[in-house]
Amino acid sequence: MSKHIIPITLFAMAVAGQAYADKDEYRESHGASMPVKNELYQKECGDCHIAYPAELLPARSWEHLMNKLDKHFGENAELSEDNRQALSRYLTENAGDRSRGSPGKLLKSLDRSQTPERITELPYFKKEHREIPARFYEQNPKMKSLSNCEVCHTRAAQGSFAEGEINIPGIGRWED
Numbered sequence: 112m113s114k115h116i117i118p119i120t121l122f123a124m125a126v127a128g129q130a131y132a133d134k135d136e137y138r139e140s141h142g143a144s145m146p147v148k149n150e151l152y153q154k155e156c157g158d159c160h161i162a163y164p165a166e167l168l169p170a171r172s173w174e175h176l177m178n179k180l181d182k183h184f185g186e187n188a189e190l191s192e193d194n195r196q197a198l199s200r201y202l203t204e205n206a207g208d209r210s211r212g213s214p215g216k217l218l219k220s221l222d223r224s225q226t227p228e229r230i231t232e233l234p235y236f237k238k239e240h241r242e243i244p245a246r247f248y249e250q251n252p253k254m255k256s257l258s259n260c261e262v263c264h265t266r267a268a269q270g271s272f273a274e275g276e277i278n279i280p281g282i283g284r285w286e287d
């Protein structure tokens with residue numbers, strides 16, 4: 112796989128100059144590791160994309176998403192009523208603003224009046240990913256959007272987003 116590893120030194124250097132205080136705080140509060148342990152969730156919500164860790168959105172976002180599964184980003188992701196209720200409960204109870212009593216770093220800069228439908232819309236997410244030129248994912252057929260976390264975060268399916276595990280196709284390993 113080494114042909115994918117083409118470090119772009121200038122790009123990496125530009126990124127290394129950024130302030131990382133936020134990221135360190137994030138790691139402390141989350142350890143960048145949020146393994147999904149719910150099998151029903153993996154099965155029902157992990158087919159079209161990874162089963163996004165519940166911690167990545169606030170409870171109100173999960174409620175909103177789970178109440179309109181028939182219109183899910185252009186797809187029909189409807190579930191039986193029993194499963195829908197079970198998974199709504201699981202997601203809201205483990206949501207980023209519920210699981211540890213206080214909002215995690217990821218949700219901290221999110222306005223309380225907002226109910227994002229996407230993780231990729233969160234201000235913190237945008238900030239963490241703003242150094243990645245859009246051309247690296249928009250024109251990559253394997254990726255298309257940043258919603259496919261696992262394309263770069265090689266252990267995203269295990270709920271892990273640690274920096275040392277990032278490998279961007281066409282760029283290579285991510286090093287500060």
Ligand code: HEC
Pocket residue numbers: 155156157158159160163176180183184186187188190198228229230231232255256257258259
């Ligand atoms: C039939 C396929 C399908 C199923 C099943 C499905 N999804 Fe999705 N989901 C999508 C598509 C398509 C997108 C948009 C991806 C994109 O924009 O690249 C999406 C996006 C999302 C996003 C936003 C990701 C982002 O951009 O930040 C969340 C959150 C989400 N889904 C949660 C769920 C949950 C919870 C379930 C289970 C109840 C589920 N999905 C089941 C197809 C599906």
Ligand code: HEC
Pocket residue numbers: 126134135137138143167230231239240242243247248254256257258259260261262263264272273274277279285
């Ligand atoms: C195009 C590749 C790419 C995709 C796709 C991507 N990321 Fe990232 N992500 C990165 C890079 C690169 C960084 C590191 C930015 C930095 O700090 O220099 C990062 C950082 C992060 C961090 C902070 C990690 C830490 O240790 O501070 C989290 C959390 C994260 N991403 C979650 C996600 C989630 C969730 C998704 C999918 C919804 C996603 N990412 C999609 C490349 C990607």
